[in-house]
Every structure is written in C-alpha cells, then in structure tokens.
Amino acid sequence: MKLLIVDDSALIRSRVARILSDPRLNNIQLLGMARNGKEALMLCMQHMPELVTMDITMPEMDGIECTEKMIEIFPDCNILVISALSDKATALKALKKGARGFLYKPFSDEDLIAAFLELISS
Amino acid sequence: MKGINEKDIYTFVDAVSAFFFQVTEEKVEIKTAYLLEGDVPSATFDLTSYITLSGDFSGRIYFSAPRSMLTHLLLLMGEQIRDNDRLLDTAGEIANTISGNARRHFGETMEISVPTTQATDPDWLKTVVSPQSYVILVKWKQYRASVVVDIQRTA
Numbered sequence: 001m002k003l004l005i006v007d008d009s010a011l012i013r014s015r016v017a018r019i020l021s022d023p024r025l026n027n028i029q030l031l032g033m034a035r036n037g038k039e040a041l042m043l044c045m046q047h048m049p050e051l052v053t054m055d056i057t058m059p060e061m062d063g064i065e066c067t068e069k070m071i072e073i074f075p076d077c078n079i080l081v082i083s084a085l086s087d088k089a090t091a092l093k094a095l096k097k098g099a100r101g102f103l104y105k106p107f108s109d110e111d112l113i114a115a116f117l118e119l120i121s122s
Numbered sequence: 123m124k125g126i127n128e129k130d131i132y133t134f135v136d137a138v139s140a141f142f143f144q145v146t147e148e149k150v151e152i153k154t155a156y157l158l159e160g161d162v163p164s165a166t167f168d169l170t171s172y173i174t175l176s177g178d179f180s181g182r183i184y185f186s187a188p189r190s191m192l193t194h195l196l197l198l199m200g201e202q203i204r205d206n207d208r209l210l211d212t213a214g215e216i217a218n219t220i221s222g223n224a225r226r227h228f229g230e231t232m233e234i235s236v237p238t239t240q241a242t243d244p245d246w247l248k249t250v251v252s253p254q255s256y257v258i259l260v261k262w263k264q265y266r267a268s269v270v271v272d273i274q275r276t277a
Contacts, residue, residue: 008236009215010208014201057218059236084222089230105219106144 002031004049006040008058016053019109037061044070056083071098078119125275131256137223138260138269153259165257165268170242171217177233181273185217191265214239
C-alpha cells in the first residue's frame with residue numbers, strides 16, 4: 001500500500017516514516033510527505049495514495065477539511081488521523097468526514113503499528 | 123485568569139506528565155503549579171513554543187525548554203536529525219500535544235493554533251504573559267522545562 005504522511009511537524013513525519021521499517025509493515029511503501037492539507041491534496045492527485053496519516057492542526061488547510069476533500073476525490077483512501085486533539089467531538093468529526101481511524105498524540109511506536117495493522121486488515 | 127480554576131490547571135500537569143512518560147518511559151517531577159507573580163525562578167529556557175487559543179477561550183499556552191533537554195528527547199526517539207530546526211519543531215510539537223490533550227477536559231470550543239516557536243532570553247516569558255499566569259515546572263533527569271498557562275474563558 002502506498003502511504004502519504006501529512007503533518008506540519010518534521011518530527012512526526014520523520015517518526016512515522018521510520019516506523020515503516022518495522023517488518024510487520026513491509027507491505028506499506030512511503031509515497032511522500034506533506035506539511036499541510038494543500039500540499040497533501042496536490043500529492044494525492046499526482047500519486048493516489050491508498051493510506052494516509054493525517055494531522056488535524058496544520059497551517060494553510062487543516063486535516064478535517066483535507067480529509068473531506070481527499071475522500072471526495074478518492075473514496076477508498078484509508079485515512080488515519082493522528083492528532084493531539086483528544087476530545088471526542090474532534091475524533092467523531094474526522095470519522096464523519098471519512099477518516100477510518102484516529103490515533104491520539106503522544107503515541108508509541110507500537111500504538112502506530114497497531115493502528116496501521118488494524119486499518120490494513122479492515 | 124478569568125474562569126480558570128485549579129482543576130483546569132491540573133489538566134495541563136497531567137498532559138505534560140503523560141507526554142514525558144510516553145517518550146521517556148520515566149515519570150517527570152512536576153513542581154506544584156504556582157502563579158508567576160512575585161519572586162519566582164525563571165520559567166524561560168533556550169527555546170519557547172506557544173499555542174494561541176480562540177473559540178470560548180483566549181490567551182496562550184507556552185512550553186519552554188533548554189536545547190540540551192530537547193536534544194536528549196530526540197535521541198530517545200531515535201531521531202538522526204537534531205539540528206536547530208528540529209529542536210524548534212520538537213518544542214512546537216510538545217506545546218501542540220499538551221494543548222491538544224487539554225481539549226479532553228475543556229472541549230472542542232477551545233480552539234488551538236499551530237505552534238509558534240522561537241529562541242528566547244531568560245526573562246522573556248515574564249515580559250509577555252500576565253502576572254496571573256500559572257507556571258508548571260518540569261524536571262526530567264538533570265533538565266528543567268516549563269509550561270506556562272495564560273488563558274481566560276471568554277464565553
């Protein structure tokens with residue numbers, strides 16, 4: 001599966017990319033990384049990712065709006081929201097827009113691997 | 123701080139503790155939160171990041187830490203890049219995580235901005251926050267950092 005990482009933090013982008021080296025995730029290939037929703041949509045149009053990790057609080061375009069637009073274009077895209085916004089309403093909003101999973105920051109490597117595996121298996 | 127009580131402040135204490143425990147697998151020592159006014163230790167370190175609130179809240183939440191602490195955290199995370207930009211980014215991510223986690227307590231009407239991060243002089247925070255701000259001092263290993271909560275309810 002082709003993965004696009006969307007987060008305004010270089011630290012998080014780098015961390016998610018590094019976790020992909022876990023052998024349990026060897027069917028996921030990193031396609032690209034974006035720093036905000038606008039960049040993500042551009043990359044999405046070019047490369048059609050099957051899997052996306054999506055931050056919510058980002059400049060230019062936030063993750064909720066980006067999720068909605070991405071799902072409009074690619075309804076089968078599997079979007080995992082990774083956000084520090086830990087209120088239930090935000091998670092529900094993301095899921096309503098078409099995200100398939102939600103992972104709260106801070107997260108461990110195992111948390112992210114489990115979230116990827118769950119998303120892939122579903 | 124209008125409409126903010128001690129329980130609200132402890133939400134931030136919990137968020138800071140949770141962040142450090144997740145990254146370091148160690149408990150951090152949290153000094154009791156205190157008001158910034160009066161003769162208190164400096165709460166500003168090398169790099170400071172802040173989140174601006176809107177919605178039913180106004181004000182800012184600051185996270186300030188020395189470069190050495192952020193570098194150590196990056197080492198623990200397995201990060202190869204530990205340059206100035208990455209240290210700034212890390213301070214911003216910590217401020218974002220602490221503020222975002224606080225929404226579990228305050229709800230979605232506490233809207234948070236993307237982080238702004240900068241290098242800061244030792245007394246910088248005292249010049250920009252209100253005297254009624256709460257300071258949460260964090261001690262992990264030999265390092266000290268701070269979270270300063272300068273927020274009000276507007277609704």
